[in-house]
Amino acid sequence: MSTHIIAQSLLSGILVGALYGIAALGLSLVFGVLKVLNIAHGELIMLGGYASFWAFNKAEVDPYVSLVIVVPLLFLVGTILHFGLFAHIVRANEEQRIKNSLLIGFGLTLIGQTLAIRYFEADERRIATEYSTDAWEFIGLRLPLVRASGLVIGIVLVILLQLFMHRTYIGKAIRATAEDWQTASLSGINVRLTYLITFALGSALAGLAGMLVSVQYSISPNIGLTWTLKALIVVVLAGLGSMPGTFLAGVLLGLAETSSALAFGSQYREMVGLVLFVIILSIRSQGLFGEQNA
Amino acid sequence: MLSELLRSLIQNWRLPVLVALAYFLFELPELFTGWPWYYEEINDKLTLAITLFTIATLASSWNILAGYAGQINLGHAAFFGIGSVVTRELWLTKDYPFNEAFFYGGGAAALAALIVGAPALRLKGIYFAIGTLALAEALRLTIGSMYPGVSRLPGPELRAYELTSRYELSLKVLVATVFVSYFLSRSKLGLGMKAIREDEAAARSIGINVFLHTLFAFVLSAFLAGLAGGAFAYYHYSYNQIYTFGPNWTFDALLVTFIGGPGTLAGPLIGSTFFVLVRDYLAGTSELVDTHLILFGVIFILVVLILPGGLVDLSTRISRWFLRRTRKVFR
Amino acid sequence: MxxxxxxxxxxxxxxxxxxxxxxxxxxxxxxxxxxxxxxxxxxxxxxxxxxxxxxxxxxxxxxxxxxxxxxxxxxxxLFLVPEWRGTFSTLSVLENLELGAFSSRARPLKDETLERVFTIFPILKDRQAQRAGTLSGGERQMLAIGRALMARPxxxxxxxxxxxxxxxxxxxxxxxxxxxxxxxxxxxxxxxxxxxxxxxxxxxxxxxxxxxxxxxxxxxxxxxxxxxxxxxxxx
Incomplete structure (x- = not known):
C-alpha cells in the first residue's frame, strides 16, 4: 500500500468527516439544550437536500445560493415541529422527555419517509452542477471541490456558532437554559422561546447539511436513518456542549471509517463507526449529560 | 368451593379466553375447507393471518422488555433476523430437519442477546435504545455482505409447499409468546421487572437484581423473536437474507405496541390486529403506497402525546368515564 | 409590594x-x-x-x-435567589452576571449596575473570567446575589x-x-x-x-x- 493511497484516503476521510460533523451540530444542539433527542434529524437533512435539489432542478438555482431559501425554510419547519409536537413534551422530567421525544421523532420518521417516497419519488438524486466534478490537484492528491467546500463551510460554521453562543444574549441564554432551565427562567429568560429558537436552529443546521449531502453524495427518501445514526455516533463521540468538539468528532469518525476501509476492506467501513459507537456508549454509561456538571 | 372456583375464574378470565381464542384460530383453516366459494380467497387470508401473527409475535416479545421491564430495544429486528437466517441456513443448506433448525434459530437469537446484553444493559433508557439500534444496523450490514442475493426454497420443498402448515407454525409461536407473557406478568419475576420499570432505584433498594431481571427479559424477548424469525424462514419461499434484519420489523413492533398499550398483554395483540387490517384495507383501496405508514405515524404521535396508555387504556378511560356518568345519574 | x-x-x-x-x-x-x-x-x-x-x-x-x-x-x-443558588457553573462569572441583566428593563443599565455589584462584591471582579463552577460556596452565594442585583429588582x-x-x-x-x-x-x-x-x-x-x-x-x-x-x- 503506497503512502499516496493512504494520504488520499485520509484526506477523503477528513472531508466526509466534516460533513458528519455538520450533520451532528444541529442534533447535538437540540439534545444538549432541550434534552430532546430528535431521531427525525436525518429526515430534516433529507428535506434540506430535496429543497436544494428542486431549487436547482426547477429554477436552476446554484445549490450554495439555495441556502438562502433552504436554511430559513428548515428553520420554519423546525418552528412548526417544535410548536406542534416537541413543545408539549419538554415539561416532563428528563428521562420521560427523552423517551417521548424518541418516540415522536420515530413517528415523524415514518411520516416523513413515506411522504418523501410519494412526492419526491424513491430514486436516488444528486445535484450535478458544472463544477461537481472539478477538483484541485496538489502533490498528487485529489481534492474534489464540492467536498472541500464542506470542510470550509464546517469550519466557518463552527466559528460563527461559537461566536453566537458566547457573544450574543440569545446564545448565552441558550447555554444557560441548557445547564438549568429553572434557574434560567428565574433569571428572566423566556425558556419556552429559547427552546423554540434552539430547535428551529437545529433544524436549519440540518437543512444546511442536507444541501451538502445532495451536492457531495446523493439523496433518496430513506437516507434519514443513516444520517441520524452518523450524527448520533458523532454526538456520542463528542459528548454534549461543545460545537468545535462535535465538529472534530465528525472528522474523527470520517477518518476512522476510511482508515478501517483501508485496513479491512470497504464492506466494513460502516460497521466500524457503529461498533465504535457502542463501545464508547458503554464506557460512558452514565450518559452524556454527566460531564457537563463536572 | 364453587364460589371459590368462580371467583378465581373471574379474576383470571384472561386465561380461558386466550385458550379458547387460540383453539379457535387453530381450527379456523379447517372450518373453511368445505366452503368452495371461499376457497379462492383462502390463500390471501392465510397470508394475511401469517403476517398478523408475525407482527403480533414481534410486538408481544418486544413488549416483554419494553412494556414490563421498561427498556426500549431498537434492535429487535436483529433477533428476528438471526432466527430466520440460522433456521434457513441449517434447514436448507446444512440439511437439518426443520424442527431442529427452528429451535437452533431461536436459541441463536437468545445466545446473541445473552452476549450483547451484558454490555448493552449497562446502558439505560435512551442510550440502550440507540445502542441496540446501532448494533442491529451493524449486524444488518454484516449479514448483507455475508449473504448477498436471494434465498429460495429448493425444488422439493417448493413442490410440497402449502400454507396451512405455515399458518399453524406462526400461530404456535404467537400462542407461545402470549402465554409466556401471561405467566411472566403474573410471576414474581414479572413483578420485579415492573418494579424496575417504575423506579429502578427503589427496585434496587428492596433487593431486586436489576441487571439479572432485565437480562432475563432481554434474552426471553430475543428467543421468542428468533422463533418468529424461524417461522418466517419456513413460510417465505424467496427473500433476501438482509430483509429480516431491516429496522422496519423493530419499528412495526414498537408502533403497534405503543398504539395498543405497552406493558399489557392485550395491547400488542390489539395494536397489531388494528395495524395489519388497516394496512391491508388501505393497500386494497388506495393507489398510493404505504398510506398506512402516514396514518399510523400520526396515530402513534397522538398516542404518545395524549394517550400514553394506548388503546387498551382508552377502553378503561371510557368505562371509567361511563361509570362516573352513571353514578351521577343514580345519585 | x-x-x-x-x-x-x-x-x-x-x-x-x-x-x-x-x-x-x-x-x-x-x-x-x-x-x-x-x-x-x-x-x-x-x-x-x-x-x-x-x-x-x-x-x-x-x-x-x-x-x-x-x-x-x-x-x-421580582427576583428569586433559589436555595440551590442558581448560578450557571459552565458559564463564567461575568456571563452569569450579564444573564442577570437579561430583562429589557435592566439591560440598558448593565454596565452601571455591574460597577455597583463589583463595589459590593470586590471578589467577583477578581474572579470575573473564571467559570462559576470553580467558586467556593460563599463566593457562589455572592455571585447569586450579585446576579440578582444585575436585574435591578x-x-x-x-x-x-x-x-x-x-x-x-x-x-x-x-x-x-x-x-x-x-x-x-x-x-x-x-x-x-x-x-x-x-x-x-x-x-x-x-x-x-x-x-x-x-x-x-x-x-x-x-x-x-x-x-x-x-x-x-x-x-
Whole structure:
C-alpha cells in the first residue's frame, strides 16, 4: 500500500468527516439544550437536500445560493415541529422527555419517509452542477471541490456558532437554559422561546447539511436513518456542549471509517463507526449529560 | 368451593379466553375447507393471518422488555433476523430437519442477546435504545455482505409447499409468546421487572437484581423473536437474507405496541390486529403506497402525546368515564 | 409590594399549602421562617409562577401575577435567589452576571449596575473570567446575589441564603442584605431556618408550619415571645 493511497484516503476521510460533523451540530444542539433527542434529524437533512435539489432542478438555482431559501425554510419547519409536537413534551422530567421525544421523532420518521417516497419519488438524486466534478490537484492528491467546500463551510460554521453562543444574549441564554432551565427562567429568560429558537436552529443546521449531502453524495427518501445514526455516533463521540468538539468528532469518525476501509476492506467501513459507537456508549454509561456538571 | 372456583375464574378470565381464542384460530383453516366459494380467497387470508401473527409475535416479545421491564430495544429486528437466517441456513443448506433448525434459530437469537446484553444493559433508557439500534444496523450490514442475493426454497420443498402448515407454525409461536407473557406478568419475576420499570432505584433498594431481571427479559424477548424469525424462514419461499434484519420489523413492533398499550398483554395483540387490517384495507383501496405508514405515524404521535396508555387504556378511560356518568345519574 | 392571598397548592394529590397569606411592605425586610418541609420553597415557587395554586392569588406591586410566566414575573422586578443558588457553573462569572441583566428593563443599565455589584462584591471582579463552577460556596452565594442585583429588582427573595455556609460568611451575607435594602432600596423577603440571623435583619416575620402561617409579628415581639423562643431559638 503506497503512502499516496493512504494520504488520499485520509484526506477523503477528513472531508466526509466534516460533513458528519455538520450533520451532528444541529442534533447535538437540540439534545444538549432541550434534552430532546430528535431521531427525525436525518429526515430534516433529507428535506434540506430535496429543497436544494428542486431549487436547482426547477429554477436552476446554484445549490450554495439555495441556502438562502433552504436554511430559513428548515428553520420554519423546525418552528412548526417544535410548536406542534416537541413543545408539549419538554415539561416532563428528563428521562420521560427523552423517551417521548424518541418516540415522536420515530413517528415523524415514518411520516416523513413515506411522504418523501410519494412526492419526491424513491430514486436516488444528486445535484450535478458544472463544477461537481472539478477538483484541485496538489502533490498528487485529489481534492474534489464540492467536498472541500464542506470542510470550509464546517469550519466557518463552527466559528460563527461559537461566536453566537458566547457573544450574543440569545446564545448565552441558550447555554444557560441548557445547564438549568429553572434557574434560567428565574433569571428572566423566556425558556419556552429559547427552546423554540434552539430547535428551529437545529433544524436549519440540518437543512444546511442536507444541501451538502445532495451536492457531495446523493439523496433518496430513506437516507434519514443513516444520517441520524452518523450524527448520533458523532454526538456520542463528542459528548454534549461543545460545537468545535462535535465538529472534530465528525472528522474523527470520517477518518476512522476510511482508515478501517483501508485496513479491512470497504464492506466494513460502516460497521466500524457503529461498533465504535457502542463501545464508547458503554464506557460512558452514565450518559452524556454527566460531564457537563463536572 | 364453587364460589371459590368462580371467583378465581373471574379474576383470571384472561386465561380461558386466550385458550379458547387460540383453539379457535387453530381450527379456523379447517372450518373453511368445505366452503368452495371461499376457497379462492383462502390463500390471501392465510397470508394475511401469517403476517398478523408475525407482527403480533414481534410486538408481544418486544413488549416483554419494553412494556414490563421498561427498556426500549431498537434492535429487535436483529433477533428476528438471526432466527430466520440460522433456521434457513441449517434447514436448507446444512440439511437439518426443520424442527431442529427452528429451535437452533431461536436459541441463536437468545445466545446473541445473552452476549450483547451484558454490555448493552449497562446502558439505560435512551442510550440502550440507540445502542441496540446501532448494533442491529451493524449486524444488518454484516449479514448483507455475508449473504448477498436471494434465498429460495429448493425444488422439493417448493413442490410440497402449502400454507396451512405455515399458518399453524406462526400461530404456535404467537400462542407461545402470549402465554409466556401471561405467566411472566403474573410471576414474581414479572413483578420485579415492573418494579424496575417504575423506579429502578427503589427496585434496587428492596433487593431486586436489576441487571439479572432485565437480562432475563432481554434474552426471553430475543428467543421468542428468533422463533418468529424461524417461522418466517419456513413460510417465505424467496427473500433476501438482509430483509429480516431491516429496522422496519423493530419499528412495526414498537408502533403497534405503543398504539395498543405497552406493558399489557392485550395491547400488542390489539395494536397489531388494528395495524395489519388497516394496512391491508388501505393497500386494497388506495393507489398510493404505504398510506398506512402516514396514518399510523400520526396515530402513534397522538398516542404518545395524549394517550400514553394506548388503546387498551382508552377502553378503561371510557368505562371509567361511563361509570362516573352513571353514578351521577343514580345519585 | 408583594402580597400572597390565601394560597392553596398541591403536588398531585398531596396538598402542601393550606391558605398561606403574607404581605411584604415596600422597602422592608421581611422573614419567612419555618423548618424543613414546612412549605417555604413551595410558597416561593408559587409566588414566582413556577407552580400554580389551586386557590388564592399572588399580587406584585398591586398587579395580579398569579397566572404569569416565571420570566415575565422576573422581568417585572421580582427576583428569586433559589436555595440551590442558581448560578450557571459552565458559564463564567461575568456571563452569569450579564444573564442577570437579561430583562429589557435592566439591560440598558448593565454596565452601571455591574460597577455597583463589583463595589459590593470586590471578589467577583477578581474572579470575573473564571467559570462559576470553580467558586467556593460563599463566593457562589455572592455571585447569586450579585446576579440578582444585575436585574435591578424592586424586590429580592432569598431562599435559605445561609445554607451550607460558614458562620462568618453568613453574617457577611446578611450585612450585604441589609446594605442592599438600605442603599439600593430593594425590598427583601428572606426565607430562613437560621431564625436568629433572619430576625436580626428583618423588621417583620411570618412563621410557616405544615403549610400554614402559624404566627407572625415584628421581630422584637417574636424574639421576646416565650413559645417562639422555645420552638425556634432553642433558648
Amino acid at each position: 408583594l402580597k400572597l392571598d390565601n394560597l392553596h397548592v398541591s403536588y398531585g394529590d398531596i396538598q402542601v399549602l393550606w391558605g398561606v397569606s403574607l404581605e411584604v411592605a415596600e422597602n422592608s425586610i421581611v422573614a419567612l421562617l419555618g423548618s424543613n418541609g414546612a412549605g417555604k420553597s413551595t410558597t416561593l415557587k408559587t409566588a414566582l409562577g413556577m407552580m400554580r395554586p389551586s386557590e388564592g392569588k399572588v399580587f406584585f406591586r398591586g398587579q395580579d401575577i398569579t397566572k404569569k410566566s416565571t420570566h415575565s414575573i422576573v422581568s417585572s422586578g 424592586a424586590m429580592l427573595i432569598l431562599d435559605e441564603p445561609s445554607l451550607g455556609l460558614a458562620p462568618l460568611i453568613v453574617s457577611n451575607i446578611f450585612e450585604v442584605i441589609q446594605q442592599i435594602n438600605e442603599e439600593e432600596r430593594v425590598t427583601v423577603l428572606v426565607v430562613e431556618q437560621n431564625v436568629h440571623m433572619a430576625l436580626k435583619v428583618a423588621s417583620y416575620a411570618y412563621i410557616l408550619e405544615n403549610g400554614s402561617i402559624v404566627g407572625q409579628g415584628t421581630s422584637e415581639t417574636l424574639l421576646s415571645d416565650q413559645q417562639i423562643q422555645e420552638a425556634y431559638l432553642g433558648i
